[in-house]
Amino acid sequence: MTTLSAHPQRASIRLQLRQNQALQGMSAPQWSELEPLLLIADYRKGDPLVRQGDEEMEQLFILEGMLKRVVSNPEGREMILRFAAETEMDTSYAAWRLRTPVPYSIVAVTKVRIAELPMQLWAEFLERHPGLKLGFEYEVMRLMSEVMAHTITLHLLDAPGRLARFQRKHPDLAGRIPKKELAAYLNLTPETLSRLKQKLGRGL
Numbered sequence: 001m002t003t004l005s006a007h008p009q010r011a012s013i014r015l016q017l018r019q020n021q022a023l024q025g026m027s028a029p030q031w032s033e034l035e036p037l038l039l040i041a042d043y044r045k046g047d048p049l050v051r052q053g054d055e056e057m058e059q060l061f062i063l064e065g066m067l068k069r070v071v072s073n074p075e076g077r078e079m080i081l082r083f084a085a086e087t088e089m090d091t092s093y094a095a096w097r098l099r100t101p102v103p104y105s106i107v108a109v110t111k112v113r114i115a116e117l118p119m120q121l122w123a124e125f126l127e128r129h130p131g132l133k134l135g136f137e138y139e140v141m142r143l144m145s146e147v148m149a150h151t152i153t154l155h156l157l158d159a160p161g162r163l164a165r166f167q168r169k170h171p172d173l174a175g176r177i178p179k180k181e182l183a184a185y186l187n188l189t190p191e192t193l194s195r196l197k198q199k200l201g202r203g204l
Contacts, residue, residue, distance in 0.1 A: 001041040004115065013040060016063045017115055022089040022139055023061065026132065034125060037117045043108045049116075050092060050106040057092040057102060057119035065112030066176060068185075069147070071104045080185040081147045083109065083173060092119060093140050109181055154187050162186045163196050 004010055014035070017023060026034070040063075043049060049060060052071060060067070067090055069081040081104060084090050092102040096119045126133035153162055163186060177185075183193040 001039050004035050004038045004040055007040045013063060013115065016086070017061060019087050020061050020089060021087055022136060025135070030129060030132070033128075037121050037125065038115045039117065041114050041116060043112050043114065045108055045110055047108045048105055049108065049114065050090075050102055050104075052102060052105045054092075054102045057096045058116045059093065059119055059122040060090045060106065061115040062086055062088050062090070063113040063115055066109040066173075067112060068107050068109050068181065069104050070107055078184065079187075080181065081150065082143070083170070083177060083181075083185070085173065085176070089139075091140060091143075093123070093136075094144065096120075096123065109177065150185075159186070159188055159192060160196055160200070162188070163193070163200065167200075 004013060007013060017038075018031075023034075038061075043065075049067065050058060062084055064086060066083060066085040068083050069090060070078050071081060072078045090106050092106075095102045126136060153165055157165060166182075166186060179190050179193060183190045186193065188196070
């Protein structure tokens with residue numbers, strides 16, 4: 001993990017950051033203020049970036065690769081809530097505002113590169129820029145709504161319906177999510193997912 005300013009690929013990383021959906025519309029002075037706060041970190045597939053129950057929280061901007069948000073029970077059963085890839089972010093902002101432990105883990109699905117900063121610093125930055133704060137909090141609410149819609153889908157749609165909805169909602173992730181991970185997200189076995197993909201006549 002290194003600061004953005006000291007990273008050997010800082011020029012290309014700056015370009016990637018400016019493509020991040022959560023950072024759109026920032027002014028040059030705002031970028032100058034944010035960049036010194038950012039750390040660049042590389043994680044391997046399967047590495048946890050945030051652990052369920054953590055009280056120390058981070059704000060994560062994805063530069064390369066893919067993350068998943070996952071919850072688990074004491075018996076070790078897991079449920080994947082969402083995937084996020086380049087130009088997206090993940091966060092524990094809601095838990096930080098509520099002063100509760102993080103209710104989920106954030107784990108690398110592939111090798112990933114992240115720009116991150118402690119939630120305290122990110123929140124202080126947002127407080128200094130009310131317009132950015134408003135937009136960011138709207139994005140957090142959108143992500144929460146997306147997770148809720150997914151959990152409802154698992155109960156209301158049959159297996160073909162769940163797969164069709166995923167294909168419609170997330171065409172950008174087609175072919176990138178490992179079959180085992182996608183099957184778990186859709187609450188299917190990998191074998192059932194393979195049969196459904198063949199039946200629909202299109203791959204993911």
